[in-house]
Structures are given as structure tokens and as C-alpha cells.
Amino acid sequence: MDTLAGLNKAQLEAVTETEGFVRVLAGAGSGKTRALSQRFAYLVNEIGIMPGNILCVTFTNKSATEMRKRIHLLTGDNDTGYINTFHGFCVSVLQEDSHAVQYPKSFLVLDNSDIDAMLKIIYEERHLSLRDMTFAKARDMIEMRKIFTEPEYYEDMIAMSLDGIKAKYERAVEPADIIFYGYLYQEKKCFGLDYNDLIKFTLYIFEQKEELRLKWQKRLEYIMIDEFQDIDELQYRLMKILCGYHKNLFVVGDPDQTIYTWRGANIRYLLDFDQNFPPTKTIYMMENYRSTPEILAVANDLIAHNRNRIEKNLCAILPHGGNVLCASNDSPEQEAKWIAQEIAKLHEKGVPYRQIAVLYRAHYLTRSLEEVFLQAELPYTLYSGVHFFDRREIKDALSYLRMIAYRDDLSFLRIANVPKRNLGERRMAFLQEYAAQNGCSLYEALKKNLDHELFKRTKAGAFVGLVEEFSASFSGRPVSEVLAALLDASGYEAMLRTEGSQERLDNLAELKQAVYEYETSCGEEAMLEDYLSRVALLTNSDTAEQGDKVKLMTVHAAKGLEFPYVFLCGLNEGIFPSRKTRTQPAMEEERRLAFVAVTRAQKRLYLSAASGLNFDASLRYPSRFLLEIDDKLLEYARPIAEHTRQDARDYIRDMDRRMAQANAPKQAAFAKGDKVLHRIMGEGEILAVNADKGAYLIKFADIDTPREISFKAKLEKIS
Numbered sequence: 206m207d208t209l210a211g212l213n214k215a216q217l218e219a220v221t222e223t224e225g226f227v228r229v230l231a232g233a234g235s236g237k238t239r240a241l242s243q244r245f246a247y248l249v250n251e252i253g254i255m256p257g258n259i260l261c262v263t264f265t266n267k268s269a270t271e272m273r274k275r276i277h278l279l280t281g282d283n284d285t286g287y288i289n290t291f292h293g294f295c296v297s298v299l300q301e302d303s304h305a306v307q308y309p310k311s312f313l314v315l316d317n318s319d320i321d322a323m324l325k326i327i328y329e330e331r332h333l334s335l336r337d338m339t340f341a342k343a344r345d346m347i348e349m350r351k352i353f354t355e356p357e358y359y360e361d362m363i364a365m366s367l368d369g370i371k372a373k374y375e376r377a378v379e380p381a382d383i384i385f386y387g388y389l390y391q392e393k394k395c396f397g398l399d400y401n402d403l404i405k406f407t408l409y410i411f412e413q414k415e416e417l418r419l420k421w422q423k424r425l426e427y428i429m430i431d432e433f434q435d436i437d438e439l440q441y442r443l444m445k446i447l448c449g450y451h452k453n454l455f456v457v458g459d460p461d462q463t464i465y466t467w468r469g470a471n472i473r474y475l476l477d478f479d480q481n482f483p484p485t486k487t488i489y490m491m492e493n494y495r496s497t498p499e500i501l502a503v504a505n506d507l508i509a510h511n512r513n514r515i516e517k518n519l520c521a522i523l524p525h526g527g528n529v530l531c532a533s534n535d536s537p538e539q540e541a542k543w544i545a546q547e548i549a550k551l552h553e554k555g556v557p558y559r560q561i562a563v564l565y566r567a568h569y570l571t572r573s574l575e576e577v578f579l580q581a582e583l584p585y586t587l588y589s590g591v592h593f594f595d596r597r598e599i600k601d602a603l604s605y606l607r608m609i610a611y612r613d614d615l616s617f618l619r620i621a622n623v624p625k626r627n628l629g630e631r632r633m634a635f636l637q638e639y640a641a642q643n644g645c646s647l648y649e650a651l652k653k654n655l656d657h658e659l660f661k662r663t664k665a666g667a668f669v670g671l672v673e674e675f676s677a678s679f680s681g682r683p684v685s686e687v688l689a690a691l692l693d694a695s696g697y698e699a700m701l702r703t704e705g706s707q708e709r710l711d712n713l714a715e716l717k718q719a720v721y722e723y724e725t726s727c728g729e730e731a732m733l734e735d736y737l738s739r740v741a742l743l744t745n746s747d748t749a750e751q752g753d754k755v756k757l758m759t760v761h762a763a764k765g766l767e768f769p770y771v772f773l774c775g776l777n778e779g780i781f782p783s784r785k786t787r788t789q790p791a792m793e794e795e796r797r798l799a800f801v802a803v804t805r806a807q808k809r810l811y812l813s814a815a816s817g818l819n820f821d822a823s824l825r826y827p828s829r830f831l832l833e834i835d836d837k838l839l840e841y842a843r844p845i846a847e848h849t850r851q852d853a854r855d856y857i858r859d860m861d862r863r864m865a866q867a868n869a870p871k872q873a874a875f876a877k878g879d880k881v882l883h884r885i886m887g888e889g890e891i892l893a894v895n896a897d898k899g900a901y902l903i904k905f906a907d908i909d910t911p912r913e914i915s916f917k918a919k920l921e922k923i924s
């Protein structure tokens with residue numbers, strides 16, 4: 206196959222400019238992904254670079270898999286090098302070099318449910334309840350601490366002994382500290398690494414161990430990074446180091462598609478790339494091959510409302526199509542019904558369901574959609590909600606695999622008594638205590654106590670026998686074979702059959718299929734440990750079901766994808782833009798998100814809003830994004846009533862004014878030590894001024910304890 210076939214001028218340049226620092230600033234749908242994979246093929250086929258010397262970083266696992274397939278087609282080579290997400294690449298580095306941080310090669314990659322299992326242990330040990338903090342909040346808190354407030358945490362994980370971390374945990378008093386240090390302790394105990402750790406540990410190795418850094422720098426002759434507009438500081442540091450030897454770095458991004466600043470992404474890395482990596486060659490790609498001119502006109506018009514942006518316009522290559530169709534509905538139910546009707550019309554015209562996607566800002570919007578779709582018997586698949594790898598039977602099956610590879614406590618707790626082996630709470634408590642006293646794992650504790658009275662009438666012996674037998678024999682065998690044998694020998698599948706859980710059995714069959722595909726697609730890395738560390742990195746969008754079904758997903762999940770027909774629903778103030786939007790930059794990010802949504806559509810775009818009431822009984826107005834688009838570019842199936850439009854504009858103006866006020870720097874009129882008179886509280890003295898909060902701390906003469914009083918309160922200075 207000709208590697209350069211079908212490329213336009215800019216793409217051709219991007220593909221053949223292989224040396225040095227190259228930045229591609231490209232619009233949505235302009236063929237960034239295509240250029241990236243052709244460039245990989247060009248390096249391999251035309252120049253003769255070994256795939257193993259190329260690093261290609263994508264934003265999601267799904268795009269990595271997609272890219273691997275394309276490159277396999279283009280190069281015919283089974284070795285597709287390092288095509289991965291940042292996290293996936295870090296797993297590769299750590300699998301090779303984890304000894305540099307005193308971690309075994311068998312470190313565990315932790316996913317959300319592993320983290321929850323650890324939280325459960327901590328909450329029980331320290332008598333915390335979900336009222337102190339829900340698990341979801343605790344996970345967020347841990348992540349924010351790791352990223353923003355305690356970025357040096359990893360030094361403890363690497364340098365401190367397990368006992369040292371444990372002592373920190375035991376000394377902690379506040380729930381947030383207990384949870385944070387308890388979590389670090391649990392992590393270290395099982396050599397577990399979460400997504401943040403993967404990056405931090407890898408960076409640590411590169412920054413501290415010159416020899417290893419050089420090894421990777423030399424190996425990676427060419428580095429390419431997709432979706433560079435959403436790169437964060439750590440990822441930036443990582444790739445800056447990696448390209449330090451050969452100095453071949455190629456990045457592609459679209460400043461209008463930055464949608465992860467809330468998680469630390471920084472657009473400046475793309476915009477200032479030329480200053481940080483001189484000399485940089487910049488290539489612009491503005492021709493859009495994805496969408497009709499009608500869709501692009503809407504996208505261009507919408508994003509032009511962002512003030513903080515480099516002006517650029519996408520130009521359409523495709524011929525004209527249908528108008529962008531809008532509907533303003535009276536309620537979410539009506540909105541869902543309208544969408545269902547339009548989908549039915551498309552389907553009647555021969556459009557397969559799988560070509561249709563419904564996108565929304567937040568998960569909760571699926572409720573009315575699902576209700577209506579179920580009633581209308583419209584097949585759909587949710588790319589959110591309970592994710593395949595979070596299903597109970599899938600976690601159990603993977604825990605069995607993990608148990609034989611690592612014998613870790615998390616897996617043990619999950620499956621030792623599933624199916625029932627008479628190892629209930631009392632016996633588990635005994636093992637916990639024994640393990641704590643003897644500094645061993647729960648599995649070791651069980652193994653040493655098989656003859657203990659407590660375990661006489663249990664199936665503990667059989668369980669240990671199973672683990673021992675498989676542990677001794679799994680290496681060298683295909684993972685799919687080990688998994689099938691394990692599910693059988695453990696009695697797990699028999700248990701599901703007795704329960705009559707056909708759906709769970711089907712899911713296990715799907716898992717075996719996935720493992721099998723993994724083995725056949727990844728060549729040498731097909732060992733059990735490799736599989737286990739990869740599978741923990743998979744997310745929702747990686748594993749949605751196939752079949753002819755309408756796809757429902759959040760806009761974030763739709764990033765980088767394209768669909769012939771796109772419905773963007775819930776275009777209401779408070780939904781999209783989200784009610785959590787508090788600043789002007791955040792509002793611009795919401796608009797970029799809307800832009801990402803709109804530019805996913807190839808043939809036709811549908812926009813809808815639902816008026817009515819919010820949960821708190823306030824009125825729901827159509828989104829500013831809908832109102833901003835020039836009416837001439839839209840066709841209304843159900844127009845927005847003129848009075849609603851007017852009310853919405855008033856509401857938006859008022860919201861903007863309030864947002865500006867709330868963000869204006871707060872001015873203190875008085876200083877510490879001033880004596881003031883408050884209309885109601887009387888005379889007082891200012892003890893402190895908190896400008897961030899916009900409040901004084903005042904001790905009033907007639908009140909025992911000081912009070913925080915807003916700058917806004919009327920105060921008079923007295924001498």
C-alpha cells in the first residue's frame with residue numbers, strides 16, 4: 206500500500222517532515238489521526254525505522270487500539286511499537302525498570318474498584334462512614350491531593366518503609382488525612398500503583414536514574430503525540446525528557462478542543478511549543494473532511510463566541526447535506542420522544558442504528574432517553590454507567606487471575622469466599638489479625654493455618670490447593686486457557702449456572718473472547734502479568750458492545766470519534782453549560798466542549814433543548830450555545846417561543862453579571878486593627894482580613910467570640 210496515497214498538501218508535509226520538532230495545529234476533522242498513522246507507516250515503510258523505536262501517544266486506549274489496527278494494515282508489521290496512552294507507556298517502562306523504585310515487576314495497576322476495596326478496609330479500621338466522605342469523593346480528594354496539594358507524595362511511597370507510611374496513617378486525625386495516608390499505606394502494601402503513580406514513578410526514574418533515562422531516550426527515536434491540547438504538566442515533563450536525545454518530537458492538537466483544563470490540562474504547551482522547542486516547524490491543517498458545510502458553519506459560528514482564542518475557520522471539503530435541525534421541547538420526556546421519532550425516521554430510510562449517536566453533557570440525562578427508547582423498543586447501548594470491567598463477575602474472574610499471579614490481599618478478599626467456601630466474616634477477621642501480627646499476606650495466613658480448628662469444616666484447603674496448582678503452572682500458558690480452566694476448577698462458573706445467571710455467564714464468555722483477542726493482537730507481551738496491568742487501564746469507551754444499536758455517551762467520551770448522525774441533547778442553561786461553571790474561562794471550556802460535540806457529526810446534526818423545571822423548581826432556559834448560533838444556520842422543527850428566548854437572554858445576562866461580580870477581586874475597605882461600627886452587631890475590632898474569602902474577622906464588643914463578616918456588610922470606621 207502506498208503510504209502517501211490520498212493525503213492533502215498539509216498532511217503530506219506532516220507525514221514526510223520526520224526530523225526535528227514539528228507542531229501541527231489542526232481543526233476538528235481535518236485528518237490529524239490519519240496523518241499520525243500514515244506518518245508512522247512512512248517512518249517504518251519508507252525510512253526503515255524499527256516500530257519498536259517509535260513512541261506514539263494517544264489520548265484513549267480506544268484510539269491506541271484503533272491506531273494499532275491502522276498501522277498494522279499500513280505496515281503489515283505485527284510489532285507496532287509503543288502505541289499507547291501516557292499511562293500505558295508508563296506501564297511498559299515500569300514493567301522493565303520498576304526495580305529502580307524498589308517495586309517488583311509484579312506491581313498491580315489499580316483501578317477504581319481496587320481503590321474502593323482499599324477505602325473499605327480503611328473505613329472499617331478507622332471507623333469512618335460514608336457520611337464522613339463518600340468513596341467517590343474520597344477518590345477525587347486523593348487525586349486532587351496527588352496532583353495539586355501534595356505532589357511530592359510519591360517520594361514517601363518510594364523512599365519510606367511500609368512501617369513508616371503506616372505510622373503516618375496511624376497518626377492521622379482528620380478523616381481526609383486518614384483516608385489519604387491509609388490509601389498510600391494500602392497501595393504500598395500490595396505494590397499497587399494508580400494512574401497518578403504510574404506517571405510520577407516513571408518521571409522519578411527518568412529524572413533520578415541517568416542510565417535508564419538514556420536507555421529510553423536512545424530507544425525512542427521518534428515521538429509523536431496526539432491531542433496535545435489536553436496535555437498536563439506531568440505528561441509534558443515526561444515527553445520533554447524522552448525526546449531529549451534524538452530531538453524528534455511531533456505533536457498534533459486543536460486549541461479549540463481543549464476540554465480537560467479542570468484536570469490540569471494546559472493549552473499553553475501547544476501554543477508555546479515553538480518557543481520551548483526551537484526551531485519548530487508549524488503546519489496548519491484546516492480542511493475538514495468529516496462534516497457537511499451546514500454542520501461546520503454551526504461549529505464555526507459557535508466557537509467564534511470564545512474571546513480567548515486564536516482565530517481560525519474550518520473549511521468544508523464535503524458537499525452540502527441537510528440543515529442542522531433543532532427542537533425546543535417542553536420537557537425532557539418530550540425531548541427524548543422527539544429524538545426517538547427522528548431516529549425512527551432515519552432508520553426507516555435505511556440508516557443503521559449504529560451510525561447514530563446521542564451525546565449529552567452529563568450521565569444523568571440518560572434516564573428519560575432510556576425510558577423512551579425502551580418503550581419505543583429502540584436498541585441502544587450506553588457508553589457510560591456500569592462499565593464492562595466493573596461488573597461483578599468480570600472483577601471476580603480477573604481477581605482469580607490476579608490471585609494466582611500475585612496472591613495479593615485485594616484479590617483474596619474478593620474471591621476467597623466466592624463461591625462459598627465457608628470463609629465468612631469471623632474467619633476473615635482471624636486471618637486479618639494473624640496477617641497483621643505476622644506481617645504476611647492474608648493468603649499466607651490462610652496457608653499457615655489450614656490445620657487450625659477454625660478452618661476444619663471449610664473448603665480452605667481446596668482453595669489453597671487451587672491457587673498453588675495454578676500459580677505453579679500458569680507461566681508459558683496462554684492467558685485465555687488459564688482463565689477458562691480457572692473459572693471451571695474454582696467452581697465459579699458452576700455457581701453462576703446454579704444461580705441461573707445467564708447474563709453473567711455471557712459476560713464471562715465475552716471476557717474470554719477479549720483475552721483471546723488480546724493474545725492474538727499483541728505479540729510478545731501476552732503473559733498473564735502483562736495482561737493484568739493492561740486490563741486495569743481500560744475504561745468505559747474501550748469496551749462498549751457491538752451490534753446495530755444507537756450509541757449514547759457523554760461528550761467527553763465522544764472526543765476523537767465521529768458518527769454519521771449526531772443528536773446533541775439537553776442544550777439548556779444549567780445542563781450545558783453546566784451549572785458548575787463559575788468563571789469566564791470555564792464557560793469558554795464549556796463552549797469548546799459543545800464545539801467538540803458538534804464537530805463529531807458527519808452527515809446531519811440535531812440539537813435539542815427541554816424547557817420546564819429544574820430539580821429545585823427554578824425555570825429551565827434554552828442554552829446560550831443554542832441562542833448564540835445564527836438562526837439562519839438552523840432549521841427549527843420546534844421553534845423556541847419568542848418570550849422564552851427573551852427570558853433566556855435576560856437570565857443569561859444576569860448570570861454573566863453575577864459571575865463577573867463573584868470573580869472580581871475583592872477589595873477590603875478596612876485593615877487589621879481598625880475599629881468599626883456594625884449597624885446591628887455594634888462596635889468591634891477587625892482581627893484579620895481574608896481577601897480570598899472577601900471577609901473580615903471581627904471581635905464585637907458585645908459578643909464573646911469573633912465572627913466572619915463579609916466585605917459587603919455595611920461598616921463604618923470609628924476612631
Ligand SMILES: Nc1ncnc2c1ncn2[C@@H]1O[C@H](COP(=O)(O)OP(=O)(O)OP(=O)(O)O)[C@@H](O)[C@H]1O
Binds near residue numbers: 233459493494764
Ligand atoms: N486527505 C483526506 N482525504 C479524504 N478523507 C480524509 C482525508 N483526511 C482525513 N479524512 C477523513 O476525515 C475524517 C476525519 O479525520 P480524522 O479522524 O483523522 O480527524 P481528526 O483531525 O483526528 O479529528 P478530531 O480532532 O475532530 O477528532 C475521517 O473520516 C478521515 O478518514
